[in-house]
Amino acid sequence: MEKKTIFTFSALPYRQKIPVDGYYFGGQAKSLAIVGSTRGDEYQQIFVCGLLIQALKKLEEAGDFVNDAGVVVIPSASQFSMNVGKRFWPMDNTDINRMFPGYDQGETTQRLANSIFEEVRSYENGIQLASFYLPGEFVPHVRYMNTGYHKSDDGMAFGLQYLMTREPAPIDTTTLNYNWQVFGSNAFSIYAKSTDRIDPKAARRVVAAILRYMRYKGMLKAELKLPAGRETVMIDGADLRKKLSGAGGFVHFNLKVGDYVDEGTVVGQIFDPFTAECLEELKSPCSGQIFYVRSEQVAVAEHELMFSVTPIEQVVVI
Amino acid sequence: MVEDVVRLKLPVSEELAIQKNVITGEKGPGKRICVITGTHGDELEGQYVAWQLARILEEKKAELSGSVEIYPSLNPMGISTIYRGLPGFDLDMNRIFPGSENGSMYEYVARKIVDDIQGADLAVDIHASNIFLREIPQIRINELTADKLVPMASHMNMDLIWVHSAATVLESTLAWSLNSIGTPCLVVEMGVGMRLTKEYGDRLTRGILATMTKMGMLPEYKGTIHQPIISHDGNVGYINANQSGIFMPEAKHAQYLKKGQLVGVIADPLTGEIREELRSPNYGLLFTLREYPVTLAGSLIARVLEV
Numbered sequence: 001m002e003k004k005t006i007f008t009f010s011a012l013p014y015r016q017k018i019p020v021d022g023y024y025f026g027g028q029a030k031s032l033a034i035v036g037s038t039r040g041d042e043y044q045q046i047f048v049c050g051l052l053i054q055a056l057k058k059l060e061e062a063g064d065f066v067n068d069a070g071v072v073v074i075p076s077a078s079q080f081s082m083n084v085g086k087r088f089w090p091m092d093n094t095d096i097n098r099m100f101p102g103y104d105q106g107e108t109t110q111r112l113a114n115s116i117f118e119e120v121r122s123y124e125n126g127i128q129l130a131s132f133y134l135p136g137e138f139v140p141h142v143r144y145m146n147t148g149y150h151k152s153d154d155g156m157a158f159g160l161q162y163l164m165t166r167e168p169a170p171i172d173t174t175t176l177n178y179n180w181q182v183f184g185s186n187a188f189s190i191y192a193k194s195t196d197r198i199d200p201k202a203a204r205r206v207v208a209a210i211l212r213y214m215r216y217k218g219m220l221k222a223e224l225k226l227p228a229g230r231e232t233v234m235i236d237g238a239d240l241r242k243k244l245s246g247a248g249g250f251v252h253f254n255l256k257v258g259d260y261v262d263e264g265t266v267v268g269q270i271f272d273p274f275t276a277e278c279l280e281e282l283k284s285p286c287s288g289q290i291f292y293v294r295s296e297q298v299a300v301a302e303h304e305l306m307f308s309v310t311p312i313e314q315v316v317v318i
Numbered sequence: 319m320v321e322d323v324v325r326l327k328l329p330v331s332e333e334l335a336i337q338k339n340v341i342t343g344e345k346g347p348g349k350r351i352c353v354i355t356g357t358h359g360d361e362l363e364g365q366y367v368a369w370q371l372a373r374i375l376e377e378k379k380a381e382l383s384g385s386v387e388i389y390p391s392l393n394p395m396g397i398s399t400i401y402r403g404l405p406g407f408d409l410d411m412n413r414i415f416p417g418s419e420n421g422s423m424y425e426y427v428a429r430k431i432v433d434d435i436q437g438a439d440l441a442v443d444i445h446a447s448n449i450f451l452r453e454i455p456q457i458r459i460n461e462l463t464a465d466k467l468v469p470m471a472s473h474m475n476m477d478l479i480w481v482h483s484a485a486t487v488l489e490s491t492l493a494w495s496l497n498s499i500g501t502p503c504l505v506v507e508m509g510v511g512m513r514l515t516k517e518y519g520d521r522l523t524r525g526i527l528a529t530m531t532k533m534g535m536l537p538e539y540k541g542t543i544h545q546p547i548i549s550h551d552g553n554v555g556y557i558n559a560n561q562s563g564i565f566m567p568e569a570k571h572a573q574y575l576k577k578g579q580l581v582g583v584i585a586d587p588l589t590g591e592i593r594e595e596l597r598s599p600n601y602g603l604l605f606t607l608r609e610y611p612v613t614l615a616g617s618l619i620a621r622v623l624e625v
Contacts, residue, residue, distance in 0.1 A: 087408060105558060107618055170486050301334065
């Protein structure tokens with residue numbers, strides 16, 4: 001393993017210099033780049049990278065890398081925000097993950113995005129540990145956008161439960177994932193269940209998934225024994241069944257992400273903050289698995305996304 | 319008459335209401351113009367224009383043909399909390415248009431706003447830069463819509479019309495969304511965030527009235543209208559800081575600069591040193607100048623329009 005500083009952010013004189021580091025493993029080939037936190041509340045994303053760096057170090061020492069495969073892990077570019085408890089860039093509230101491919105003569109976050117992108121753009125495969133724009137938790141899954149540039153459905157090789165695809169919106173054209181694809185990399189985003197909370201079990205599942213992908217792509221020895229993946233269901237984001245709130249109030253969820261439901265199952269309630277009377281039962285629009293839950297926020301307004309369900313014909317309650 | 323564009327329940331004893339003031343002329347039917355502002359909660363220059371227009375047009379109702387709809391606050395929660403984005407949602411409202419009927423709250427709100435404005439003969443979307451930069455009164459137009467919009471913008475009493483290149487990400491803006499459905503929308507940028515610049519507000523108010531006259535909504539406009547410089551990206555020089563520190567301006571906003579003239583310095587109050595001198599890349603008009611002193615490497619300091 002070699003640790004190299006990719007970019008040093010200087011906010012002198014009132015804050016000290018902040019390095020953005022990459023951890024390099026294996027050979028000289030640019031096989032896989034992994035980017036962790038680009039937002040200041042992406043703690044789980046950094047934690048996944050930390051566990052991955054531990055695992056890759058051991059695999060490297062054991063001689064399990066093959067075909068001159070080289071991997072870089074960049075755990076975080078968000079220290080400037082994270083150290084002051086902000087999700088976005090504290091100076092101007094810009095989002096690094098809306099600044100790609102970046103610009104070396106541009107604004108601060110454009111320069112930071114440019115430095116990261118220049119480092120990772122030539123890698124054959126790219127994985128970003130991403131977070132959603134709404135607070136909440138997901139079933140751990142892989143996703144990519146249908147940009148027209150995506151090379152294959154290798155996403156099944158992660159062995160996570162879902163591989164989600166979706167059509168990009170104009171706002172997505174400045175994300176790392178989109179630009180990776182445009183510049184020729186096989187790019188995926190992985191949602192490791194939580195964002196601003198560390199979930200060790202989900203993090204270990206994601207690390208195992210990344211290692212399975214590396215083995216599948218010939219970066220690690222084929223005989224390497226890894227935890228078994230599971231059958232991956234491919235789902236289009238447009239097919240998720242959403243439940244929006246029909247009232248404003250406080251919300252409490254009876255069920256959690258990953259639970260199975262029938263059509264009409266009560267997933268949660270919105271209640272009047274002052275009288276505790278139920279204003280709305282949040283019922284599942286179909287049978288299936290709860291894919292996303294807005295579980296991290298008590299107060300909700302009308303017309304907010306509460307949860308989404310992956311439709312399944314025959315429900316098996318686990 | 320004040321009308322709701324959209325109204326939704328908030329968590330505790332409050333509603334989110336986007337409202338507009340509809341002023342209907344008494345001289346009969348005519349064109350419809352929408353004046354929109356307050357998308358970013360820290361941009362307040364449009365508040366003055368909305369207030370002045372509402373007052374003036376109430377008095378001119380008897381001479382007015384058609385209707386004027388004034389939307390003073392697309393982001394009322396942001397304005398009331400001194401917050402640029404959408405409080406609780408943490409996104410830039412001007413990156414979620416055209417919104418979605420089935421999307422989450424603000425995407426739904428964005429959809430309702432677009433639906434409400436759709437069909438207007440002209441929409442004017444007033445912005446006020448941000449807290450960092452001061453801008454001369456200008457209209458920004460995407461090059462893809464320049465043929466149609468530049469003539470409409472030329473009566474708005476602005477100093478500059480900046481025809482900028484197309485970028486996919488800008489397709490998420492209100493202006494793009496409206497222009498793409500055939501509702502012409504001009505984007506005004508002027509002044510600075512969190513402040514009112516009365517002189518600029520008066521300029522734009524007169525410009526909107528003059529444009530309404532051109533559109534046949536008001537009788538002859540008797541004031542003088544400033545003719546704007548029309549510029550493209552290639553004429554604009556950027557000055558970004560390469561050092562962090564405190565920006566101390568030397569040049570004055572809206573002045574003409576010589577090539578190489580000192581615009582300001584990045585100072586280090588801890589050591590007393592000058593960390594960087596920032597000079598004009600060309601001979602031209604200093605139309606953007608940094609207002610907020612704290613800078614990071616990359617912070618935009620100024621834009622100079624080559625003349």
